[in-house]
Amino acid sequence: MIRTKRKIYKMPSRKPIYEGKAKQLFEGPEPGTLIQHFKDDATAFNNMKKGTINGKGVLNNRISEYLMLRLHDIGIPTHFIRRLNMREQLIKQVQIVPLEIIVRNFAAGSFSKRFGVQEGKAMGHPLVEYSYKNDKLGDPFVTEEHIYAFGLATPQEMDEIRMYAFRINDFLSGLFMGIGIRLVDFKLEFGRLQENDREIIVLADEISPDNCRLWDSTTGHKLDKDRFRQDLGEVEDAYQEVARRLGVLSKNEAEGSYVIAVNAKTPRARKTKKAAMKPNSKPKAK
Ligand code: 5GP
Numbered sequence: 001m002i003r004t005k006r007k008i009y010k011m012p013s014r015k016p017i018y019e020g021k022a023k024q025l026f027e028g029p030e031p032g033t034l035i036q037h038f039k040d041d042a043t044a045f046n047n048m049k050k051g052t053i054n055g056k057g058v059l060n061n062r063i064s065e066y067l068m069l070r071l072h073d074i075g076i077p078t079h080f081i082r083r084l085n086m087r088e089q090l091i092k093q094v095q096i097v098p099l100e101i102i103v104r105n106f107a108a109g110s111f112s113k114r115f116g117v118q119e120g121k122a123m124g125h126p127l128v129e130y131s132y133k134n135d136k137l138g139d140p141f142v143t144e145e146h147i148y149a150f151g152l153a154t155p156q157e158m159d160e161i162r163m164y165a166f167r168i169n170d171f172l173s174g175l176f177m178g179i180g181i182r183l184v185d186f187k188l189e190f191g192r193l194q195e196n197d198r199e200i201i202v203l204a205d206e207i208s209p210d211n212c213r214l215w216d217s218t219t220g221h222k223l224d225k226d227r228f229r230q231d232l233g234e235v236e237d238a239y240q241e242v243a244r245r246l247g248v249l250s251k252n253e254a255e256g257s258y259v260i261a262v263n264a265k266t267p268r269a270r271k272t273k274k275a276a277m278k279p280n281s282k283p284k285a286k
Contacts, residue, residue, distance in 0.1 A: 014027060014035065015027035021041060021042075021047065022041055022042065022210055023036055023039060025037070032092060033081065033090055034090075034092075035084065035089070035090060036088065036090075038056070038057035038058070038087050038088070038089075040054060040055065040056045042210070042228050044225070044228060044229040046135060046138050046139070049228075053235050053236060055239070055240070056210070056236070056239055057086075059208075059209075059240060059243045060210055060239070061083060061088065062249070063209070063246060064089070064206040064207050064208050065080065065089060067208075068080035068203070068207065070171070071171065071172075071203065074167070076167065076203055077193075077200060077203065078204070079092045079204045080092075094192055094193045094202060094204050095192040095193075096133070096190075096191045096204060096205075097161070097190045097191060097192065098134070098152055099130050099131065099142075099152055099161075099190075100130065100131045100133055101128065101129075101130060101165050101189070101190065102129045102130070102186070102188075103127070103166075103186055103188070104123055104126065104128075104129070105122070105169070105183060106121065106185065107120065107121040107122075107123070108226075109185065109213065111129075111185070126169050128162060128165055129141055130142050130144070130147060132150070132152065133189075157192075160201045164188075164190070168203070169183070169186075176214065177217065180217045181214050181217060181223065181245065182215045182217045183212065184213035184214065184215055185213045189203075189204050190202065191204040209223060209238065209239050210224075210225050212224055213226060214242055222238065223238040223239075223241055223242050
């Protein structure tokens with residue numbers, strides 16, 4: 001038998017910068033850029049619950065790309081530069097403001113628990129809450145007084161962050177309403193970016209079913225990470241459904257070969273995967 005020597009291709013090594021629960025950051029190809037890699041790992045309740053949602057990283061990469069591009073179109077500055085591949089996007093390196101900005105349109109989650117308000121009850125108007133990004137402390141809720149006392153952000157930065165949060169909420173509520181989804185609440189993160197000798201605030205992190213509560217407008221069916229948090233099942237289906245309604249999956253993917261294409265390494269799957277990487281940076285929302 002003739003043995004041929006197999007070539008071993010080595011992935012170019014990249015400098016890891018940070019590893020979070022659902023994403024990893026690597027050094028980017030140019031100074032001031034980073035590569036954001038979306039993982040399938042899922043955690044909840046401050047890391048107490050851990051699991052995997054098959055294909056989540058690929059879907060969140062697409063969903064977040066789409067939403068960041070739409071927000072850029074309406075004048076919200078973001079860290080997003082472009083999608084690189086199935087799981088990665090090129091972003092601008094920013095200094096993260098250590099706050100989670102939570103916008104709520106309907107009561108749910110920790111709000112319902114803290115105030116004894118029934119899930120789904122509409123807020124009179126969108127409510128913004130802040131929590132201090134600190135895993136050890138369990139991301140405690142803070143007021144603007146705390147934020148200034150601890151020097152987490154300046155009053156000018158908070159004015160800008162609040163203004164962006166409301167604009168993002170207005171726009172995304174409408175966009176999701178158009179595809180039969182109610183935007184119940186979501187979490188944003190912002191960063192500081194040096195641009196032309198001045199520092200600006202830009203939207204960072206991601207926007208996806210990992211950090212938004214998305215309910216079907218008609219049935220109230222949950223299409224977000226609460227399916228994982230609350231063991232509701234059909235978690236992958238929920239993420240896929242959001243991607244499908246946003247129109248960010250190609251026809252093949254939307255028709256169901258998607259999870260196979262993401263997870264399997266068969267030649268057929270690789271072919272599907274390649275097809276899925278055709279540029280589609282500006283799909284239209286249905
Ligand atoms: P709650 O405070 O009700 O748990 O969360 C409010 C909203 O913010 C939900 O959409 C939730 O997904 C998001 N959120 C709050 N904290 C986090 C967090 O640490 N990680 C992620 N991915 N989302 C969060």
